[in-house]
Amino acid sequence: MLQGLYRLLIELTNGRWTSVVLKKFARSRVSRFVVPSFARIYQINLEEMEKGLSGYPTLHDLFVRTLKKEARKIDPQTDSVVSPVDAVLEDVGKIKETSDIMVKGKTYSIGEMLGDPDILSKYLNGTYMILYLSPSHYHRIHSPVNGTVTKQWELGSKSFPVNKWGLKYGRATLSKNYRVITEVKTNYGHAAIVKVGAMFVNSIETTHKGSELEKGGEMAYFSFGSTVVLLFEKGIFQMDQTLHTPQELKVGERLGILVK
Template structure:
């Protein structure tokens, strides 16, 4: 009985006023009353949390929970790309020369997603990867690579669901939703980390300071379940051969390796 209600409210709600109401509720003290049932229904791993359930004063605090320091192991090889989130890898594939990608049978424009024609050319014929976070996932975002932030910007005004139904029936959700884009320069080439909101305008909070990013270091968090799209410059990324989709992944696990351009 409760699970359909949570799915309706958290995974599918996209109306302006209903979203605002849910946002206010999740941050209110009264939301603490449903923290235990939410944890049970979504089968949250309480052993890895750095606090007990009774220590979360609101549902929002549970969503943005942090983990014990040993809960995630970051793949440290210098050329490896680590998963930035706990998520399901929904898709991985090529970005064509027209900047299009095809996800769940729908075409999305990387040009529209980035909103920056000057940066677009380096990603044409590159690789994309889509990682979907459900309400059950840990919502902190970590850097997948070592590098220097060259640019960070936000686009979009609304956020619609990016779960399977949202991707299938929504209107260009990955390219139109509110999103925060961080471009990182590595010694191999450029990687764009696109953090796509699923609900609530401005539901993405950036936490990293300065321009240097260390692989595995926290860089942002989502208020609710959402999606991260990784874009790799042409010829610099090789996905792990044993990676299939959909695939459950955790922060720090290797998803591929970086290569020198032309190697």
């Protein structure tokens, strides 16, 4: 019963007022009473958290929890691309010349997702990867590559579910939801990290300072479950052949390598 209630509140509630109410509740001291049951129902790994459950005075604090330093290993290979989040790899494929991608039987526009035709041109015939975070996942976002931020911008105003049902039945959620896009120049070419909001409250907070990104370094966090879309220029990314969809991944695990 509790699991169904949490799913209803967190994954499927996307109206203006209901989302505002949920946001206020999650940040209130009253929400501390549901922290233990939430952690139990979503099977959150308590051993890797930086604090014990009593150290999280609100549900929001649990959502944006940090981990012990040794909890995630970052792939050390110089040219590797790593998972920026703990998530499920939902889809991977080629970006068509038309800028379209096919996800769960629906067509999405990378052009609409990026909102900038000049930037879009770099990614035509390139590769996309979609990583979905559920409420049970660690919600901090880390850089998948070493590089320099060339541009960061926000688009969209509303956010609807981006779980597998939202992707299948929603209205262009990946390309219309509120999103924060970071483009990074690497030694091999450009990559874009698209952080997609999942709820009307659009809770994406950036944390990195300056223009330099270090692979595995923290960039931002989601207050609720959401999605990260990675985009790579044509010819610069080779996916690890051991990957499949759907597949659970953790921050720092290798997604593939960058090539020239």
